[in-house]
Amino acid sequence: MASLQILLPAAQLAPLDAAYARAKSAKRLVSFMIAAGLVIAVLSAGHVAEIDLTKLWGRRAELSDYIDRAFTLDSGGRVFADPVEWFWNLKGWLLLLLETIVMSYLGTALGFVLGLPLCFCTSSNLTRNPWIRATAKRCLEFLRTVPDLVFALIFVEAFGLGPLAGVLALALHSTGALGKLFSEFVENVDMKPVEGVLASGGGKLAAIRFGVLPQVLAGFSSYTLLRFEINVREAAVLGYVGAGGIGEKLIEAIRKFYYTDVSAILILLIATVFLIDMGTDRLRASLSRSLSR
Amino acid sequence: MRSSRSTFGDLALIAATHAATIRTAERKARQGLGVALVLLTLLVLGLWWIDFGFLRFFAGTGRLGQILWRMLPPSPGNAEHFLLYWHALVETLCIAFIGTLVAAAIALPLGLLAARNVTGSAALHFTLRRCFDIIRGIDRFVWALIFVRVVGLGPFAGTLAIAISNIGSFGKLFSETFEGADPKPVEGVVSTGAHRLHTLRFAILPEVAPVLLSQILYYFESDTRSATVLGIVGAGGIGLYLYEEIRVLEWTHVAFLILMILVTVAGIDALSGIIRRWFIGKRPQRDPRR
Numbered sequence: 001m002a003s004l005q006i007l008l009p010a011a012q013l014a015p016l017d018a019a020y021a022r023a024k025s026a027k028r029l030v031s032f033m034i035a036a037g038l039v040i041a042v043l044s045a046g047h048v049a050e051i052d053l054t055k056l057w058g059r060r061a062e063l064s065d066y067i068d069r070a071f072t073l074d075s076g077g078r079v080f081a082d083p084v085e086w087f088w089n090l091k092g093w094l095l096l097l098l099e100t101i102v103m104s105y106l107g108t109a110l111g112f113v114l115g116l117p118l119c120f121c122t123s124s125n126l127t128r129n130p131w132i133r134a135t136a137k138r139c140l141e142f143l144r145t146v147p148d149l150v151f152a153l154i155f156v157e158a159f160g161l162g163p164l165a166g167v168l169a170l171a172l173h174s175t176g177a178l179g180k181l182f183s184e185f186v187e188n189v190d191m192k193p194v195e196g197v198l199a200s201g202g203g204k205l206a207a208i209r210f211g212v213l214p215q216v217l218a219g220f221s222s223y224t225l226l227r228f229e230i231n232v233r234e235a236a237v238l239g240y241v242g243a244g245g246i247g248e249k250l251i252e253a254i255r256k257f258y259y260t261d262v263s264a265i266l267i268l269l270i271a272t273v274f275l276i277d278m279g280t281d282r283l284r285a286s287l288s289r290s291l292s293r
Numbered sequence: 294m295r296s297s298r299s300t301f302g303d304l305a306l307i308a309a310t311h312a313a314t315i316r317t318a319e320r321k322a323r324q325g326l327g328v329a330l331v332l333l334t335l336l337v338l339g340l341w342w343i344d345f346g347f348l349r350f351f352a353g354t355g356r357l358g359q360i361l362w363r364m365l366p367p368s369p370g371n372a373e374h375f376l377l378y379w380h381a382l383v384e385t386l387c388i389a390f391i392g393t394l395v396a397a398a399i400a401l402p403l404g405l406l407a408a409r410n411v412t413g414s415a416a417l418h419f420t421l422r423r424c425f426d427i428i429r430g431i432d433r434f435v436w437a438l439i440f441v442r443v444v445g446l447g448p449f450a451g452t453l454a455i456a457i458s459n460i461g462s463f464g465k466l467f468s469e470t471f472e473g474a475d476p477k478p479v480e481g482v483v484s485t486g487a488h489r490l491h492t493l494r495f496a497i498l499p500e501v502a503p504v505l506l507s508q509i510l511y512y513f514e515s516d517t518r519s520a521t522v523l524g525i526v527g528a529g530g531i532g533l534y535l536y537e538e539i540r541v542l543e544w545t546h547v548a549f550l551i552l553m554i555l556v557t558v559a560g561i562d563a564l565s566g567i568i569r570r571w572f573i574g575k576r577p578q579r580d581p582r583r
Contacts, residue, residue: 052449109332
């Protein structure tokens with residue numbers, strides 16, 4: 001089979017080949033430099049972070065030992081044989097889990113309420129005054145960047161131990177996170193409905209209510225639900241610093257070496273987070289269906 | 294009345310002709326109101342549950358104001374403290390960097406195995422996905438506490454905690470990204486008689502690489518934030534100092550530490566923005582879960 005190949009004459013081909021090789025080697029060089037830089041960065045960061053793989057390998061038995069103990073009752077049997085003994089404090093734990101969920105609900109709801117006005121203030125298409133915009137933006141950035149655990153630590157000092165500190169910490173962090181996401185939505189709305197409302201004599205609030213809100217409500221609700229999911233995880237941790245929820249019991253169990261309690265609480269926590277994830281996924285799906293209709 | 298009629302025409306006639314539209318609109322408005330009422334009731338119930346009291350709230354706000362006042366001016370006290378904080382900050386960054394990178398390196402093959410369109414195995418997909426879910430279900434603080442027991446206090450425990458919990462998140466994200474890849478390039482490569490691994494290298498990876506990089510950068514940013522608090526449980530980084538200074542009520546130091554964290558996070562944000570634009574071009578891709 002005679003292959004039909006159309007080739008340029010060698011004289012014309014040679015410079016093209018050379019250019020191709022040059023381009024390719026330049027690209028290789030860049031990749032190599034990046035890889036080398038990455039390796040150096042990893043090695044030096046590993047040194048600072050005291051990475052010691054031999055130590056990890058040497059102590060690997062400790063990890064499996066921990067897991068083993070977490071599933072062994074004091075009597076020596078496996079936990080699965082005696083679930084009643086394993087979950088001896090089921091009622092108390094479930095109550096604390098409920099408190100965790102309530103805390104994250106409150107934190108998310110308050111964050112939504114606070115973030116909503118702020119997101120309209122940061123959007124360039126609704127707020128003309130650059131000073132207001134910049135101030136609102138910096139506020140949101142600050143709230144988003146400070147971890148909620150830090151807020152919780154400070155609030156525990158101010159409001160005392162208990163879920164109130166945790167709720168306020170979650171609320172502030174959620175305000176920052178939601179406000180930023182919301183303002184991205186608001187900046188991308190179609191401005192024609194807004195102009196329509198303004199042209200028919202509506203005020204600014206009316207323009208937001210009838211021009212902007214219908215366009216962004218689906219996105220807002222979806223992100224708020226996602227935030228709720230995240231907040232459940234975060235709220236479970238806030239107990240470590242005394243800000244309420246199941247975390248208190250969990251850290252107590254870990255610190256005092258109540259191994260089976262650790263596994264029991266973790267299983268309850270994972271199940272709760274899983275159920276809430278599933279529930280909000282469903283809700284989001286039906287929400288997007290009903291609003292797109 | 295008269296003028297409104299002349300402007301808007303016969304309102305009754307308009308209402309009659311668009312009766313169906315108005316009815317749906319009203320129904321929707323009622324539904325919305327109902328949902329809002331339910332949410333509000335839940336809010337009030339929740340506030341009652343956590344013993345919310347205005348007296349307590351305002352007393353607390355007053356104390357918070359005092360604390361904020363005492364934070365001024367933010368200062369580390371002396372140079373010795375500043376050096377300690379500085380070292381802890383660098384440590385925090387290293388924890389986040391290694392934790393993210395190692396997790397990405399481990400999660401990449403796992404994510405490939407878990408992607409339905411790559412391996413074509415539903416069982417593998419299901420098992421790995423559940424494993425990722427379980428890993429993600431355990432908070433990184435719990436991982437940190439466990440690793441503190443295994444390798445002792447210090448940044449190594451924090452790095453391991455971040456790496457492990459990131460493997461769960463990355464595994465899920467990566468496999469979803471692979472599954473979302475366009476099948477046409479794969480078909481194209483297959484049609485040239487290529488091996489399966491070739492389709493991976495020349496069809497799937499080039500398509501998803503920018504998305505993966507974007508996800509990794511995003512996690513690096515958020516891991517920096519969470520590494521700043523891992524120190525609370527003794528897993529290294531600046532959190533240890535933050536925790537201690539809050540406990541001994543050295544508010545000017547606390548304010549300085551928070552400022553250091555803010556500046557660092559802003560710097561990381563800017564840096565990852567540069568890297569993103571350099572590699573990917575101006576295409577915003579963010580993960581709403583974080």
